[in-house]
Amino acid sequence: MRALQSRLDEITQNTRKLVQPERLAISEDAIADLFSSGIEERILQVGARAPEFTLPDSISGKPIKSSDLLALGPLVINFFRGRWDPYCVTELEMWRDLFPQLRERGALLVAISPQTLRQSDFTVQQYIIPYPLLQDANSELATQFGIAYPLSQSLQRYYRSILVNIPFINSGKNVMAPSDDNVWKLPLPATFVVGQDGLIKFAEAHADFRVRPEPEAVLAAL
Secondary structure, three states, X not given: OOOHHHHHHHHHHHHHHHOOHHHHHHXXXXXXXXXXXXXXXXXXXXXXXXXXXXXXEOOOOOEEEHHHHXXXXXXXXXXXXXXXXXXXXXXXXXXXHHHHHHHHOOOEEEEEEOOOHHHHHHHHHHHOOOOOEEEOHHHHHHHHOOOEEEOOHHHHHHHHHOOOOHHHHHHOOOOOOOOOOOOOEEEOOEEEEEOOOOEEEEEEEOOOOOOOOOHHHHHHOO
């Protein structure tokens, strides 16, 4: 199986061929600003106690409790931005393919994003995702993990220009939602492993959304 990062790098190379340099520059500047903010240093680290959560499942709509999941085994938590992001979809697909290996280790996996349950339901159906996709409205849980951030005005304009309607995707609101609205907030793509004792065993998140941890490293932490 090809490494995840090589697949993501291929997306980056194709994007650079297709997207105008001035638009790419907006995204590059946003990544640099996010890195300079020090957000990577503020994420919950290995050894910290993971926040407990109760979030709705995209298929059933029923609340899923982290305590119930941890009673069954260690938990891999994947925070993703949304179905509109090809990097996130590629990562979700790789975890789909590795899901049997994860279950062999007695672990569970949930993927969490701020997108609406309807958007996540589309994701499950389109990509045949076997694990739960949960909704973190307004990125409240992501904030507790230290990975949530507001989108700058320039980045909001950029997403509007490429027809990524984040307010609608995250809440069903109009694309002209005010800039200080919680729907203009995203999580860093991040992966955490939480042991049955509630402590974080693995934690990785990057300001550059094009970089993700290799699943093999995550599996090794179980």
